[in-house]
Amino acid sequence: MEVVRTNNDQKETAKSKNEAVISIKGLKKSFGEKEVLKDINLELKRGENIVVLGRSGTGKSVTIQCIVGLLKQDAGSLTVFGDEVADMDDKQLKDLRIKIGFLFQSGALYDSMTVRENLEFPLTRVLKLTDKAEIDKRVEAALDGVGLLESIDKLPSDLSGGMRKRAGLARTIIVNPEIILYDEPTTGLDPITSREISDLILSIQKKYKTSSIIITHDMECARIAADRMMIMDNGEFIAEGTFESLHKSNNKIVTSFFKDIL
């Protein structure tokens, strides 16, 4: 797949690999009396893939929704590229969101539009591209990259679950984000398709030099895609390490995730 990158992207990728693109310190978030995030601390380095594991309802999705400003934290600091997300105005938030791709669990394709129109949407509305040839080139390149070029004129209702995820992924990467947040990218897919999506996540990281936070319950996805894993329980991270190091952990909650792994 041909990677279309702007000068800004090239400058950014030249920056230090140890630079933290996302830094979260003491993040708290409650809904009414229910404290969902108690004390979240996380640092995502440039070019790194972090997999966040945790049972349903532990606050994983809430954490990434805070990162893109869909939810506002009650306390703590959340900076992306050094800027505090909670302090951003609408314009700054919009600029930030262009740099962050978000893959929803369902793919969240706009169901009244074809796959082509879904991919054109961020190009024409967000990047404000007007050159039809340039738009077509980028749409075809993105779809080719996820192996979905033959479905370019299909409606989302004509796609399988795996194809929807691929199309969603293509729509996410088409604007060349520097960070991608994956919300359970393999949930509801068969093991073969799950593996294909996991491989795709890894290849996107390598090809686009993106940094990613991947929320998943799928240990195979974690094994393939993770540079580092963080285990979340009851609104806070309880363990952190590589797949191998966590596999050897004695922590009861951590071992429960690895019990089916040989």
Next chain:
Amino acid sequence: MAEEIAIPGWKKWLEGIGDQVGFFINFFRNIFTGGFEWSEFVRQCYEIGYRSMMLVGITSFIMGVVLIVQLRPTLVAFGAASMLPKTLAVSFIREIGPVIIAIICAGKIASSIGAELGSMKVTEQLDAMEVSGANPQQYLVVTRILATTIMVPILSVIGDVIGLFGGFLALNLRDNMSFSLYFTKVVASIDFSDFLPAFIKTIFFGFAIGFVGCFKGFSSNKGTESVGIAANSAVVTASLWIFVIDAIAVQVTSLLFYK
């Protein structure tokens, strides 16, 4: 895990009012900021206007026929059968046409907008649009509200014409009245003060239908059940607003035109 505190009903009601005011302000702000979504606006005009035309046409035609059939015995008893075209024209253009057509549009359009946006919320499409950096209000809300504001008055005018034609057919079948006589009597009986206030209120009806549909869709919860609730609530609320606007419009019109 701690239980959520129950919010009192009056506080929820006040919050609802505040949300609607915020939505209203955002709508106007989004008309004038950023680019206007012309292609989506035209598509919505087609969906809302053209696709409602058949329903509006059939309903208006039947209303015209029914009104003549119902009015005729009373007017004949008073020896005022010749007043039938005038009675129909004035009542249809001033009140019955705009209100009935707006109620039909509320049922068809407000529910469809509420269900569409509600399902987009459930399937995270609204969130996806927002996190991509695009403005869902500009793309989805502004276009739909403006389309209903423009298309409902047009549908209302078309409905008036078809309703009056239905009335003619009923009169022609009963009394063998010629089209030229009927047409002359209708045109002679209505003037500017009958048509203009009715037309202006349909603009408000259209706005209310679009606004309520969009608000209910956007403010629905993230569950499949909420899509049905959003659609149902959109119809009920839009219908209620149509009667409230009509009551206000009648008062204003009678003060200005029929002293």
